[in-house]
Amino acid sequence: MSRDLSVMMFSWEYPPRIIGGISPHIYYLSKSLARNGVKVYVITCDFPGAPAHEVVDGVEVYRIDSYKNPAPDFATWVYLMNVNMQKEAATIMRSLGGRIDIFHAHDWLVATAGIGLKHVFRKPFFATVHSTEIGRRNGIHSDYERMIHETEAWLTYEAWKVVCCSDYMVQHIKWAFGLPTDKLMMIPNGVNIEAYKKNEKEDLARFRKKYALPEEKIVLFVGRLVYEKGVHVLVNAAPKVLEKTNAKFIIVGNGYMKDQLLNIVNSTGLAHKVMFTGFVDDDTLRKLQRCADVSVVPSLFEPFGIVALEAMAARSPVVVSDTGGLSEIINHDVDGVKVYTGNPDSLAWGITRVLTNEQYANTIRTNAYQKILEKYNWERIGQQTKNLYENVLAEHSKSFWAQKAQ
Amino acid sequence: MQAIILSWEYPPRIVGQLSDYVKTLATQLVKNQTKTYVITYHDYLAGEYDEPEGVKTIRVTNPVRTHIGVLTWVLTLNQEVERAAANVYYSTDKQVDIIDVQDWHFTPAAVTLKKALGIPFIYSIESLEEHRSRGANSAFNMAIKSIEWLGMYEAERLLVKSDWMRNETIRIYKVPPEKVKIVPFQPSSMAKEVLENYRDVLEEDR
Numbered sequence: 001m002s003r004d005l006s007v008m009m010f011s012w013e014y015p016p017r018i019i020g021g022i023s024p025h026i027y028y029l030s031k032s033l034a035r036n037g038v039k040v041y042v043i044t045c046d047f048p049g050a051p052a053h054e055v056v057d058g059v060e061v062y063r064i065d066s067y068k069n070p071a072p073d074f075a076t077w078v079y080l081m082n083v084n085m086q087k088e089a090a091t092i093m094r095s096l097g098g099r100i101d102i103f104h105a106h107d108w109l110v111a112t113a114g115i116g117l118k119h120v121f122r123k124p125f126f127a128t129v130h131s132t133e134i135g136r137r138n139g140i141h142s143d144y145e146r147m148i149h150e151t152e153a154w155l156t157y158e159a160w161k162v163v164c165c166s167d168y169m170v171q172h173i174k175w176a177f178g179l180p181t182d183k184l185m186m187i188p189n190g191v192n193i194e195a196y197k198k199n200e201k202e203d204l205a206r207f208r209k210k211y212a213l214p215e216e217k218i219v220l221f222v223g224r225l226v227y228e229k230g231v232h233v234l235v236n237a238a239p240k241v242l243e244k245t246n247a248k249f250i251i252v253g254n255g256y257m258k259d260q261l262l263n264i265v266n267s268t269g270l271a272h273k274v275m276f277t278g279f280v281d282d283d284t285l286r287k288l289q290r291c292a293d294v295s296v297v298p299s300l301f302e303p304f305g306i307v308a309l310e311a312m313a314a315r316s317p318v319v320v321s322d323t324g325g326l327s328e329i330i331n332h333d334v335d336g337v338k339v340y341t342g343n344p345d346s347l348a349w350g351i352t353r354v355l356t357n358e359q360y361a362n363t364i365r366t367n368a369y370q371k372i373l374e375k376y377n378w379e380r381i382g383q384q385t386k387n388l389y390e391n392v393l394a395e396h397s398k399s400f401w402a403q404k405a406q
Numbered sequence: 407m408q409a410i411i412l413s414w415e416y417p418p419r420i421v422g423q424l425s426d427y428v429k430t431l432a433t434q435l436v437k438n439q440t441k442t443y444v445i446t447y448h449d450y451l452a453g454e455y456d457e458p459e460g461v462k463t464i465r466v467t468n469p470v471r472t473h474i475g476v477l478t479w480v481l482t483l484n485q486e487v488e489r490a491a492a493n494v495y496y497s498t499d500k501q502v503d504i505i506d507v508q509d510w511h512f513t514p515a516a517v518t519l520k521k522a523l524g525i526p527f528i529y530s531i532e533s534l535e536e537h538r539s540r541g542a543n544s545a546f547n548m549a550i551k552s553i554e555w556l557g558m559y560e561a562e563r564l565l566v567k568s569d570w571m572r573n574e575t576i577r578i579y580k581v582p583p584e585k586v587k588i589v590p591f592q593p594s595s596m597a598k599e600v601l602e603n604y605r606d607v608l609e610e611d612r
Binding site: 070144157 | 470472473474478484485489491492493496514515517518519521522523524546549552553
């Protein structure tokens with residue numbers, strides 16, 4: 001191929017529009033693809049103050065008018081927004097003389113725009129499924145949910161390859177939509193290690209004093225204070241940990257369970273040992289992660305578990321519950337500790353194991369950091385994605401569509 | 407001349423008057439040496455079908471089986487309409503001259519096909535949401551009106567069936583009057599008038 005490989009990516013969020021995890025995912029993935037020599041066009045929803053077109057580190061970003069009349073409900077808004085997105089993407093594609101090799105949609109939120117364009121331009125189509133309706137809702141309970149579920153199924157049906165960020169999601173999607181194995185591809189999510197490398201040498205002793213006494217080990221939890229994140233399991237494990245060692249539990253985040261958690265802490269007389277910080281800014285969060293003697297991810301349900309990767313990038317030893325995406329990120333006793341899901345005794349055992357054996361903690365911390373560099377590195381993820389594009393383009397070149405176009 | 411008509415109803419699926427009109431128009435266009443494709447919806451007769459009168463019919467169905475209303479149903483069906491139209495386009499060496507979209511349902515597809523493949527389209531108006539919903543302005547009605555508006559904005563020309571409808575279209579949607587042409591429903595003669603409009607659009611498009 002004489003010119004660069006090019007891809008048009010569809011996403012309903014891209015910075016500064018940040019709603020969930022797709023926005024940073026597209027940001028880092030597109031940047032990394034650009035560095036790997038892929039021309040990327042991101043088509044996304046508009047955001048107040050953000051330009052309709054800009055170039056971000058070599059990535060062409062187009063923000064479309066995302067249907068601003070009142071919509072009857074969220075799903076109908078999504079389909080209406082897709083009408084505009086498809087129209088604008090078709091215009092851009094035609095202005096480029098059709099010279100884009102691949103369409104790539106992220107989640108059902110941009111399914112209809114991508115599917116139509118695939119057929120109109122006859123290009124190979126990729127879908128990344130970050131989450132599913134049946135997973136988010138723990139089942140399908142209404143026509144509204146089934147409509148979204150069927151739109152997701154249609155998206156995966158139309159895609160040449162379906163990308164998931166964990167083996168757990170691959171299995172989940174196989175089950176949810178009955179997809180053949182060879183259609184699915186696992187490419188992990190990444191973590192931006194540069195953000196942690198910055199100020200690595202900075203002395204955090206003074207910062208640490210704001211959160212814990214020098215003789216107290218820091219046990220850190222980061223996440224929404226909701227049931228599925230299992231923070232109550234950690235609070236229940238706290239007294240058992242304190243029987244063995246002196247520690248301070250720092251809980252970052254907010255959520256509907258906060259009052260309930262405070263009640264448990266107060267009634268067990270541990271108010272001086274458990275600190276709730278609420279939301280903190282990125283800088284404070286990274287410093288906390290670097291100070292933490294152990295980072296705990298006690299989730300009951302976790303499709304990926306990016307918070308574990310962040311802790312690993314900050315060189316904090318991690319203890320995770322053996323579930324979902326966390327199960328595959330951590331190799332027990334090698335780069336972290338896995339404990340039984342929803343079991344405070346097991347969690348207390350895992351935390352104590354790290355806090356009472358410095359040599360062990362250093363080993364898993366070092367191995368975990370190495371794993372981040374090798375496996376969850378955006379540079380590598382961009383390369384893997386590019387390879388996948390190239391393989392599919394080679395298959396596509398033998399297809400009826402490609403031959404007809406010549 | 408090769409034309410594609412997009413219509414959400416076509417015999418044997420009859421919802422209102424539009425079905426009969428489209429059937430008559432397509433048959434008459436064929437008699438007037440126009441290669442005519444009709445892309446329409448049917449729940450289970452999906453696929454291609456050559457009618458005895460020479461109209462090539464392609465029926466598509468909705469891959470999303472469960473819906474909460476006509477709006478979501480229409481917005482997911484449009485992708486299948488695009489797929490069928492693209493198949494006609496590529497299988498006839500890109501020789502599609504014009505698309506004639508009947509009412510609002512498939513105007514999103516017509517707009518994408520215009521932007522993507524450069525095929526001009528005419529929007530034929532059978533009825534308007536303003537009248538169907540008696541001026542209701544809920545988010546649901548507004549969404550349908552916005553789709554009608556998009557179609558009117560992007561179309562090269564609007565065809566209506568009466569003087570009254572022409573005035574209403576201009577009044578409600580502020581369409582430039584010269585964009586709206588009247589072709590009354592007269593089975594014997596209307597195809598010639600519609601064809602004249604097709605030719606005018608192609609002339610202007612060049």
